[in-house]
Amino acid sequence: MSGVAPALSRAxxxxxxxxxxxxLRRATVRLVEVxxxxxxxxxxxxxxxxxxxxYAAYRMPATHAAVARALREGSRVGALDGVRRLVDVGGGTGAAAWAVAGAVPGLESVVVVDSSADALVLGRRVARHGPPVVAGATWTRTDLxxxxxxxxxxLATLSYVLGELPEDLRPAVVDALAAAAPRVLVVEPGTPRGYAAVLAARDRLLALGWHLAAPCPHALACPVAAREGDWCHVAARLDRSALHRRLKGATLGHEDEKLSYVLATREPVTAAxxxxxxxxxxRxxxxxxxxxxxxxxxxxxxxxxxDRERYRQARDTGWGDPWPPAV
Ligand SMILES: C[S@@+](CC[C@H](N)C(=O)[O-])C[C@H]1O[C@@H](n2cnc3c(N)ncnc32)[C@H](O)[C@@H]1O
Structure with missing residues (x-):
């Protein structure tokens, strides 16, 4: 779990x-339906x-955990080294900004871009309780x-946005992200539909001559896409606050948010x-x-x-982790 998760929960x-x-409950029911x-x-x-x-109460902790999960894999391969400025596109209430602030110690500035004035206003209010780089973020209203x-x-992040955009706008948005920053992270729900959107973004970035930092260990055709009924995704575990539990009518103290993602870079990195x-x-x-x-x-x-050493490594390896792990 990312170090800023408790701070976000308090905020x-x-x-x-x-x-x-x-x-809040009525609005949450509407969001769930959408x-x-x-x-x-x-x-x-x-x-x-x-x-x-x-949205902030019911979804932001989960989208934050999802982005943090993807960033962890980016950090492992050094893809986030040198990141100072974040542009969080479709950033809403700022979940990805909080996650990047937690994963990138040298982060100096954050710009959040979104078409929803209400999300931006709220994001700024939540951010006031955050680390200085998040509290000092710029919130900009823009329609993609x-x-x-x-x-x-x-670094440009696009978290839980691509699938909300009309299909014909998506390639142009991926191109705009690639023009804005030398690292692009796209995160979507870990569903067949979310995975398909991520796969299309992956293809687009590869066509631009970009490189894949995570999760893919290669830039060849995705082998999971060839399997009937399968999709590449991973789970991020997050604690549920008391309010979070109430809004969801849930009793468990945690949940697993499923995500599909791609992190790509303009310059090559050594992937897992x-x-x-x-x-x-x-067993x-x-x-x-x-x-x-x-x-x-x-x-x-x-x-x-x-195979004692391998066995020990395998027992310490989780879903979505590199294999074999770096020693
Ligand atoms: C599901 S929310 C994700 C928010 C945030 N990135 C997160 O991970 O929690 C989708 C966001 O995309 C924004 N969005 C949707 N269509 C957009 C557009 N055409 N231009 C800019 N933002 C857009 C919405 O306003 C909303 O804040």
């Missing part, structure tokens, strides 16, 4: 203190202050449909040698891993106790 509690619980359908919404979703508040150039940065595609299966004396490999194939690997 949300502070901002949500005094909000009308029944209005996001469950998975289809691009026909109108602004965060179109009023209560919807923005409900205008196809205007984006502010420049060292392989990637664990599913939750490892641990007595063996660990079963489903691995995406650098040669463009994916398949099972079984590590037995007989």
């Amino acid at each position: 949300l509690d502070a901002v949500l203190d005094g909000a009308d619980p029944s209005a 996001y469950r359908s998975g289809a691009p919404p026909s109108a602004q979703v965060l179109a009023d202050p209560t919807s923005a508040l409900a 449909a205008d196809r205007a150039p984006l502010p420049a940065g060292d 040698p392989g990637r664990v595609l599913r939750r490892p299966q641990t 007595k004396g063996l660990v079963g891993l489903e691995v995406c490999r650098a040669d463009g194939t994916a398949g099972p690997e079984v590590v037995t106790r007989r």
Whole structure:
């Protein structure tokens, strides 16, 4: 879990203190309906202050955890080294800005771009409780449909936005991100639809001559795409606050947010040698891993106790981690 997650949770509690619980619950139900359908919404979703508040309470901890999970893989391969300026596109209430601030110690500036004035206003209020770089962020209202150039940065994030855009706008937005920053992170829900949107962004970035930093260990065709009914995704675990539990009518103290993502760079980086595609299966004396490999194939690997060092590594390896791990 990212180091700023407790700070974000406290910030949300502070901002949500005094909000009308029944209005929040009604707005949350509306958001759940929009996001469950998975289809691009026909109108602004965060179109009023209560919807923005409900989004921050009900979704922001999860999108924050998802971005933090992807950034962890970027950090492992050095893809975030040298990042000073973040441009968070479709940044909404600032989840990705908080996650990048938690993952990149040298971050100096943040620009959040979004079409929802209510999300930006709320994001700024939440950010006041955050680390200085988040508290000092610039919040800019921009509609991506205008196809205007984006502010420049060292990293551009697009978290849970691509799938909300009309299909014909998506390639232009990926191009605009690539023009704005030398590193681009696209995160989507870990659903077949989210994965398909990420895969299209991956293809677009590769066509621009970019390189893949994570999760892919290669730039060949995605082997998961060739499998009927499968999609590349990973889970990020997050704690649920009391309010979060109430809004979701949930009892468990945590949840797993599923995400699909791609982190690409203009300059080459050395990607992981392989990637664990599913939750490892641990049985007595063996660990079963489903691995995406650098040669463009994916398949099972079984590590037995007989191979002591490998077995120890496999037991410490999780879903979405590199395989084999760097020693
Ligand atoms: C699901 S929210 C994600 C917010 C944030 N990135 C996160 O990860 O929590 C989608 C965001 O995309 C923004 N958005 C959707 N269409 C947009 C457009 N055409 N131009 C700019 N922002 C847009 C919405 O206003 C909303 O804030």
